Amino acid sequence: MGQIGPSELSGSLSRATAQRLSQYLRCLRPALTGxxxxxxxxxxxxxxxxAQVRRDLATLGNLGQRGxxxxxxxxxxxxxxxxxxDRTWKSVIVGVGNLARALLRYRGFHEQGFEIVGLFDNDPHKIGTQVDGLTIDSLDQLASSIKTSKAELGVIAVPPESAQLVADELTRAGIKGLLNFAPALLKIAPHIRxxxxxxxxxxxxxxxxVRLSRTSENGE
Amino acid sequence: MGQIGPSELSGSLSRATAQRLSQYLRCLRPALTGxxxxxxxxxxxxxxxxAQVRRDLATLGNLGQRGxxxxxxxxxxxxxxxxxxDRTWKSVIVGVGNLARALLRYRGFHEQGFEIVGLFDNDPHKIGTQVDGLTIDSLDQLASSIKTSKAELGVIAVPPESAQLVADELTRAGIKGLLNFAPALLKIAPHIRxxxxxxxxxxxxxxxxVRLSRTSENGE
Known part of the structure; x- marks a missing residue:
């Protein structure tokens, strides 16, 4: 299983540290920080x-100047x-419902280097229609389309009962990482993230x- | 600021532990586990x-039986x-775009005790229309509606430039916790989570x- 808990080490940085680095990145806008x-x-x-910030940034090398x-x-x-x-990650989305549409319009993806290059659905009413300039393809076209586009990441935005099937299809098509939004526990091959x-x-x-803060207010 | 990093302690359990408890809960279905x-x-x-599972569950009391x-x-x-x-949390969503619609249809919210009781938007074309049986109200009605419904949690699903304003309105209306989907850093009152x-x-x-796994494959 490639499912990794928030506190587990994965290589040089813990997941928690990697998440904080993402958060620091959000704050590193010249308009915010100078x-x-x-x-x-x-x-x-x-x-x-x-201290946490200094520890996290120390793992990246000798970057700060005292004072x-x-x-x-x-x-x-x-x-x-x-x-x-520091480069572009080509990605596809499987399941073009409200969540996929929200993701397509989510500013910041493109800014952070994520480019959606393919949309897939099995609904005949959706196949062939366009969303934000991309044509929705059928799931049959997944493998050939990913081969052509060289997409590396796949977003699973289908109902939970279809999520495993879609994960398997994306794996067969050569995808390297899966971002799963379906409330389902997936079994995936060890080389897939x-x-x-x-x-x-x-x-x-x-x-x-909220419950915690209320408990402490009431002195319970 | 009520923004809390993934590794910071908040009361009795760390955020990481609380997140793992949520994940264990997902697996505790009789069909899955017996x-x-x-x-x-x-x-x-x-x-x-x-060992991590046993440590986490030990914090909840003496629950397991050896063997x-x-x-x-x-x-x-x-x-x-x-x-x-272990009870229902009434929640409202501000900003009724694709993300809000996806959230409304997200199975598992209701199952986990979250009940959406109000939808708000400032688009005159949306106000008064219905989504999944709920009528979209204008933002002017936020305070009175929250007072009536006794909603405690507010979901911010507006574009980033409106997120702070909506957070302030929800705070004034008496909301206790905010779930923010806008890519914006919010300044909020200390009593709000x-x-x-x-x-x-x-x-x-x-x-x-994915980058890590590739680096280790290449022996870099």
């Missing part, structure tokens, strides 16, 4: 401790290179935080 | 180590109570994992 940025600015913006901070452009470049987003976005889990985490 | 479940079954399903495992129903109840989802779902970050994490 040309240099301090660890405490990043810490405040992301909501972690100063001055980090060069925002240099730090951006190093984080992008570390995460592997999987990130699951379970929207209900995000809701649960919010409920947990 | 009436008892072992730590290794949960470990395999979620993709963490056996037998955990009672699936009892474990489900304890995790739901710990996360605060915030979970940000940045879809580009999920993509970046996938790119990072």
């Amino acid at each position: 040309t240099t940025v301090s660890s405490s600015q990043l810490a405040r913006a992301v909501g972690v401790s100063d 001055i901070g980090y060069d925002a452009n240099a730090l951006t470049a190093v984080i992008r290179r570390t995460l592997g987003i 999987l990130v699951t976005v379970d929207l209900a889990i995000q809701f649960e985490q919010l409920a947990y935080l | 009436t008892t479940v072992s730590s290794s079954q949960l470990a395999r399903a979620v993709g963490v180590s056996d 037998i495992g955990y009672d699936a129903n009892a474990l489900t109840a304890v995790i739901r109570r710990t996360l605060g989802i 915030l979970v940000t779902v940045d879809l580009a970050i999920q993509f970046e994490q996938l790119a990072y994992l």
Whole structure:
């Protein structure tokens, strides 16, 4: 199984560290930070401790200057290179419902180097129609289309009962990483990387935080 | 700022532990596990180590029986109570675009105790129309509607440039927790809890994992 929990180590950085690097990247906009940025600015913006920011950035090399901070452009470049987003990642989406449409219109994907090059669905009413300049193809065309486009990432945006089938098809078509939005646990080949976005889990985490804060207010 | 990083402690459980509890919950379906479940079954399903599962579940009390495992129903109840989802959380969505429609149709929300009780938008073409049995109201009605429905959680599904304004309105209306899908860093009052779902970050994490696996294959 390629499913990896949030705290498990995967190579040189833990998943948690890699996630924080993504969050720091969000704050490294010249308009927000100026040309240099301090660890405490990043810490405040992301909501972690100063020490955590310094530890995370120390893993990337000797980047900061004492009393001055980090060069925002240099730090951006190093984080992008570390995460592997210093180049374009061609991606396809399978299942063209509301979620796929939301993803297509999500600003920031293209900005961060993700290019959607293919849309696939098995609904005959959708096949052949266009969404944001891309024609929806049938699932039969998945393998040949991915071979031509050299797409590496596949987004699974189908109902849970079809998710495993789609994951298998994408694997056969030569995709290397899967971003799964279906609330389903997938069995995938060991050479495939999987990130699951379970929207209900995000809701649960919010409920947990609200419950905690209320418990502490009531002195329970 | 109520924005909390993935590794920061928030009360009794770390965010990472709370997230894993949510993931274990996904696997605790009788059809998947039978009436008892072992730590290794949960470990395999979620993709963490056996020891991690046992450590996480030990924080919830003395639940397992050596050689037998955990009672699936009892474990489900304890995790739901710990996360605060042993009751219904009324929620509203602001911004009724593709993402909101996807969320409304996302199975599992209702199942996990989240009930969408209000939809809000500022587009006059949308106000007054119905989506999945709910009427879209204008933002002016937010405060009175939340007062009546006693909604506690607010989902921000608007473009990034409107996200701060919507967060402020939801805060004024008495919402306690915000689930933010807009790629924007929000400043919020300390008594409000915030979970940000940045879809580009999920993509970046996938790119990072694929890049890592390729680096190790090439022996770089």
